[in-house]
Structures are given as C-alpha cells and as structure tokens.
Amino acid sequence: MKKQASVFEQSSLARRPPYFLLGTLIFLLGMIIYIIQIETTHLVEAWHVPILGTIGVLLMLVSVVQRPRIVRIIGLLLFIGLTGTEWYMVLAGSKVRHAPEARPWSPYAGPAKPGEKLPAFTATLADGSSFSNLNLQEGKPTLMVFFLGKS
Amino acid sequence: MVELGQLEAYRSDFDMRGVRVLGFSQDDLPASKTTQEAFPHLQIISDADHKMADALAVNDPGRGPSGHDTNVPTTILVDGTGTVRWVGRPKRFRFKPEELLNEVDQHLAGKGL
Numbered sequence: 178m179k180k181q182a183s184v185f186e187q188s189s190l191a192r193r194p195p196y197f198l199l200g201t202l203i204f205l206l207g208m209i210i211y212i213i214q215i216e217t218t219h220l221v222e223a224w225h226v227p228i229l230g231t232i233g234v235l236l237m238l239v240s241v242v243q244r245p246r247i248v249r250i251i252g253l254l255l256f257i258g259l260t261g262t263e264w265y266m267v268l269a270g271s272k273v274r275h276a277p278e279a280r281p282w283s284p285y286a287g288p289a290k291p292g293e294k295l296p297a298f299t300a301t302l303a304d305g306s307s308f309s310n311l312n313l314q315e316g317k318p319t320l321m322v323f324f325l326g327k328s
Numbered sequence: 329m330v331e332l333g334q335l336e337a338y339r340s341d342f343d344m345r346g347v348r349v350l351g352f353s354q355d356d357l358p359a360s361k362t363t364q365e366a367f368p369h370l371q372i373i374s375d376a377d378h379k380m381a382d383a384l385a386v387n388d389p390g391r392g393p394s395g396h397d398t399n400v401p402t403t404i405l406v407d408g409t410g411t412v413r414w415v416g417r418p419k420r421f422r423f424k425p426e427e428l429l430n431e432v433d434q435h436l437a438g439k440g441l
Contacts, residue, residue, distance in 0.1 A: 282400050285417040287385025289404050291435075293412055298380050301357065303364035303372040308350075314410035318347045318436050320428060321406065323386045323399040324331055326353025326363075 197249055200236030203229050204256055207263075227267050230260035331401070331422040332367045338425035339369040345432055354378050354387075354397055375399075403428060405435055 207229030214223065237253045288296055299309045313319055335342070335349050342349055352373045355363065360374035373380075381387035381399050392398030401422050405414040413435040416423060 281420055282417050285385070285400075285402055285415050287402075287415075289384055289412050289415050291412050291414060294410050295404070295406065295412060296383050298383050300352070300373045300375055300380050303357070303360040303374060305357065308371075308373060310410060313406050314408075316408040318345075318408050318413075318432070319406045320342070320347055320349045320432065321352060321404040322331065322335065322349060323352045323381065323384075323402040323404075324422075325392065325398050325401065326355040326359070 193243060196236045196240035196243070197252065200233040200240065200256070201252075202233075203236065204233030204260070207233075222271055223267055227260060227263040230256070230263045234260050332363065332370060334425045335428075336367045336369055338429065341425070341429055342432075345429070345436070347432055347436070352380060352399065354381060354392070354399060403431075405431060407436060 207226040211223050211226050214221070234253070234256050237249070237256055241249045241253050295310050295313065297310050299307060302308050332351055335351075348371060350371045350373055351363070351367070352375050353360065353363070354375050356376045357374045360372050364372040375381055378387050378397050381397070384402075384404070386399050386402045387397055388400045389397045401418060403416045403423060404412060407413050414431050416431060
C-alpha cells in the first residue's frame, strides 16, 4: 500500500508542469528576441526583455514554492538578479533616449561658414564682462560650444 | 551639460593646442555663474536673450528641458583672426572631445595656431 502511495506521489510530481524550465525558456526567449532585433537592426525599445524575464521569474517562483530545493532557489535568485538588471538597463536606456538631446538634430544651415567671419555679436561672460566677435580676433583660436544649458 | 564636463577633463589637450573653449547657453547670468564655477577652465557665456543663438541660427524654440528656448548643440571652430574654420553639429547627443580635438588638428594646423 505504501509503495502504491509512493508511486502515486511520484507520478503526481512528474505530472506537474515544469515551471522552472518553462520560466527559464521564457526568460531566454526575451534575450533571443533582443539578439534578433540587434542582428536585424530593428532597434525599438526592448520592453519585452524584462517583461518576459519577469514572467519567467514568476514561473520559477511557482516551481520553488512547489518544490523548494536549494539548486532551484539559487537559480531563482540568479534570474531575479538578471531580470532586475534588464529592468534597470531598459529604464535607464529609455531615459537617455527620451532626453532632449537624444532627438536627431537637423544639419547646420546658419550663417557661420568656413572661410568667413562670424556676424557681429556681443555676449556676456559668466563674470558679467562683455564678449564680442572682436575678441575672437585677438590671435587665440576658439572653440565655440553651444550647449543645451539648464533651462 | 555632460559635454562641459568632458571638455573640462580634456582641458590640457586644448591648452596644448592653444585653443580656448567657450560654452554658450541660454541660461541666465546666475545659472551661468554656477556653471562657470563647476567648469573653471572653460569660459561660459550667458546668452539669456538668445541674441547669439538667433544670429548664428542655433536657437531651438521651446525645446529646452523645461520648455524654454535652447541651443541646438553646435560647435564652431574659429581661428585666431576670427575666421570660421569648421562648423559641426552632431546627429544626436554631442561631440566627444576626441572628435573636437581631431577637428582642431585638421582645420587649424598651420592656420592661425
């Protein structure tokens, strides 16, 4: 009778869906899709990677709850770390991509042309003193860098 | 203002070439003073009324981080006589200091250094 119960128990365990394996495959699916995206230069935001990673981790968690074995727990922690890294990278990347300077700039078509002088101007240095186009003619080459600023 | 930090870090390379670096933004004077303190080896210019930006066609109306006008990142290399030697605008983000040094070497060698 005991033997029968044991066989039944083993058979029941064997019939459980392989959540950990399934979770691993779903996690890897996100990575595979991302690699295909890179290879095909289809560069859209890769939200699917952490989303699939999270689904994968949740399935692994189910597996660990059902059968808490040390190897699975270690594996789960590893995949949680990887999924966290994926979220961080996607969120950080998204922030950079949506920064004002991330948009494509149109080519310069203004009056500054190589071989010509700049139009006359007067500006104010941070110390309050004046700076004009005449200051550019004092013998020292100048790199004029126009940047976004704080406002 | 990442570019200013990078330019500040490469100041010795620009000094070696005898090139001064001016940074132009449309920040007001107090904000420009703060920027100047953060990057003491650059010369920061406040173009709060964006006269320069308009004159040189680098103004980007309403596209600043807080909806104000701002500059389209643009770099102009001028030799010691005030003549423009190179005008550059990155496709995205900003030029790296190495790229700017390369342009300096390419366009100023024997021409006003």
